[in-house]
Amino acid sequence: MVILVNGEEKELDKPLNIRGLLQLLNLQEERIAVEVNLEIVDRQLFPSFELKEGDKVEVISFVGGG
Amino acid sequence: MKEDTFYIAEREIKSRLIVGTGKYKDFPQTAKAIERSGAHMVTVAVRRVNITDRSKENLLDFLDPKTYIILPNTAGCYTAKEAIRTAQLARAAGVSDFVKLEVIGDQKTLFPDNEATLEAARVLVQEGFIVMPYANDDPVMAKKLEDVGCAAVMPLAAPIGSGLGVCNPYNIRIIKETVRVPVIVDAGVGVPSDAAIAMEIGSDAVLMNTGIAGAGDPLAMAEAMKWAVIAGRLAFRAGRIPKKLYATASSPVEGMIE
DSSP states (O other), X not given: OEEEETTEEEEOSSOOBHHHXXXXXXXXXXXXXXXXXXXXXXXXXXXXXXXXXXXXXXXXXXXXXX | OOOOOEEETTEEESOSEEEEOOSOSSHHHHHHHHHHHTOSEEEEEEEEOOSSOXXXXXXXXXXXXXXXXXXXXXXXXXXXXXXXXXXXXXXXXXXXXXXXXXXXXXXXXXXXXXXXXXXXXXXXXHTTOEEEEEEOSOHHHHHHHHHTTOSOBEEOSSSTTOOOOOSOHHHHHHXXXXXXXXXXXXXXXXXXXXXXXXXXXXXXXXXXXXXXXTSSSHHHHHHHHHHHHHHHHHHHHHOOOXXXXXXOOSSOSTTOOO
């Protein structure tokens, strides 16, 4: 199935939850926030939140800024 | 002199110089500059993780959230809705309840949109954020922001990154008389004397980014700014002499040699 992650299409060969997606992307779960279809997902739900076809995922963190 | 601890929302902030983390050459330089500045609270921006280039390091690997108080900003937001969403994402990252609320009204000057800032502040305060709004130097606006529950007000000295210094010290002084929450001069500082002036007129703190990061030698400038804020604050508490039109001699008139 195809989802969007940070604006880019991502082809997934099997269903994934958010924890699985972050592992696939080689990202740590700390100090990041995840939004699916404009709704923020509580980090406690990362292992249980299943992604669906066409989901728009935003993975957010902190960068330099004033 | 009495103790002069700086608090924002009952949280002790160990330095009256708050610094940004943007515009540096790299993360190591950012970390060194912040160390030289003596800052305790630092601002960060909230952006997408770079998922394609995984070699990119993480800013917070260089700035330990246990050492520094992280102040996420809502930079780049032009509507209350965008700013609220950005703040919520920042808090969801689990690092800070503070937010530097920025809702920009104009791309060229980056002046704040007052109405939208107030609207977003109201919502974010209700959601339990510690809201520090970037604002213009209007005392009426400052009072409104305090009234909706902001933990501080942050009037700009001059446009972001302009280096013009405190353009309207009189308004800043009036703001300081108008609100009870900390007044933090944010944006436009160019040289240490600008920061010292902001503190001498009674501001509780100064926030800057470009003034340090854009300097020829950011590490040296960070330290210079640190001393300027300390000097300005001490001077404010010491009480300056009045300005006079004419001279008053410093040496005695008695005992003159004839």
